[in-house]
Amino acid sequence: MDFLLRPWPWYISGPLISLVLLILVYFGKTFGMSSNLRTICSIGGAGRFSDFFRFDWKAHLWNLVVVLGAMIGGFIAVTFLSDGSVIALNPETVSDLRELGFREAGKSLLPAEIYDWKSVLSFKGLTLLIVAGFLVGFGTRYAGGCTSGHAITGLSNLQLPSLVAVIGFFIGGLIMTHLILPLIFGI
């Protein structure tokens, strides 16, 4: 049972993620998490502002149920399936992060410097989370998918647009990590 509690290596996790894709396809659906954001807009009445949100959201209810399950899965994983081990980051990553002011790299899933209420309730911290979320929500719909829809499903289905989108993910991610994060957290 110990292996369940330890972090799972990539060669176990990756294949299990492809299993999620396979099961959803077998259920006659597809694997795409960001579509739920559009569904939530539609349920909230966004159809009054744009055609884009005028669709039968009830047909997408199954995907919101996947989301609910994923939240429960997250709870189960940290509550019953964790041994509290530190994330085995590259020591170089840890030292790069220390230079940016992140003191506890890998000791939890998320940095307290961004997600703790103390940080969140400052102007800088709140702005950061809102901008981050907005970029994800805007970008993913503009690109027509996120990591699950493009990087996993689209690439598995050999879709050229998904390859372009994933290249985009990396252009944006590299700019943020190498150029903008040092400006936000450095000094």
Place this chain on the structure above:
Amino acid sequence: MKLLKFLLVGVFFGIVLVKSEAVSWYRIFEMFKFQSFHMYGIIGSAVFLGILFLWSIKKLKLKSIDGNAIHLPAKDKGFTRYLLGGSIFGMGWALAGACPGPMYILLGTGVFSMLIVIAAAVLGTFTYGVLKDKLPH
């Protein structure tokens, strides 16, 4: 009951993503720094097997659980939207350290400040829907 199976898929997905550490901000940072194979291994092996699965489904003409032919919709043609939208998404991904799946999963792990990110993501999607026809695609 029909929805129960989707709940279970979600639970499985949530557990896998936490145990793989793919929901960790630190792992995403490390990935964009090219300092570890971990995330590339996860995505790479998922895609490798995904290609095999989808190829076999097409080759064997397998049916879905309700007896219909399995068909994955092709992505719309285009270039600008994928590169530009993808880049915007990538910036958010690297800043939040979470993409749409992990956002919900992390909320489930008890990080309630993630609600702010999710709310902002809904607002971002809404903004896209309103501006859609004015954007290059």
